[in-house]
Amino acid sequence: MWNTGQLPATALGALRAESRRLHRDLVPLWQQGTRRGRVLSLDADLGGLSLYDLVATDVDCLAHTAGGVFEDERLNAVLAELTTSERTVLYAYAKGEGTTWTEAAAVVGATDPIAFGERVRRKAKRLAAEQGRRAAKCRPAPSVA
Numbered sequence: 001m002w003n004t005g006q007l008p009a010t011a012l013g014a015l016r017a018e019s020r021r022l023h024r025d026l027v028p029l030w031q032q033g034t035r036r037g038r039v040l041s042l043d044a045d046l047g048g049l050s051l052y053d054l055v056a057t058d059v060d061c062l063a064h065t066a067g068g069v070f071e072d073e074r075l076n077a078v079l080a081e082l083t084t085s086e087r088t089v090l091y092a093y094a095k096g097e098g099t100t101w102t103e104a105a106a107v108v109g110a111t112d113p114i115a116f117g118e119r120v121r122r123k124a125k126r127l128a129a130e131q132g133r134r135a136a137k138c139r140p141a142p143s144v145a
Helices: 009-026 073-080 084-094 101-107 113-138
Strands: none
Touching: 073 113, 084 101, 084 113, 101 113
């Protein structure tokens, strides 16, 4: 530009691309489109209510039904294979009492939280994968017409 007094075509294209990227970054999240719709702010007006009013603040993700049994049978099958202490670590991890399996094991008082937390993590993952494999095996094969 110093020599000719004009921007070269490559610089103009780069400037336009940078401008588009900055504009996209500065557009608020709730104004950006997604593949299936829009994201709304929690303050979005819904005719006197907002999304914030509708969000459940005290949702128990581990809601028991009668007798300490969960509604999801796959979860019940996995939990049945765990010992009481392993289940306690799993509940602590699920409730957010520990951000890692080691912390969850420490919260429940495991003597070796690093090893025990890792053991519970591996066992729960293995049991969940087994449940997924069994469920896939029981599903009927799609018919080709």
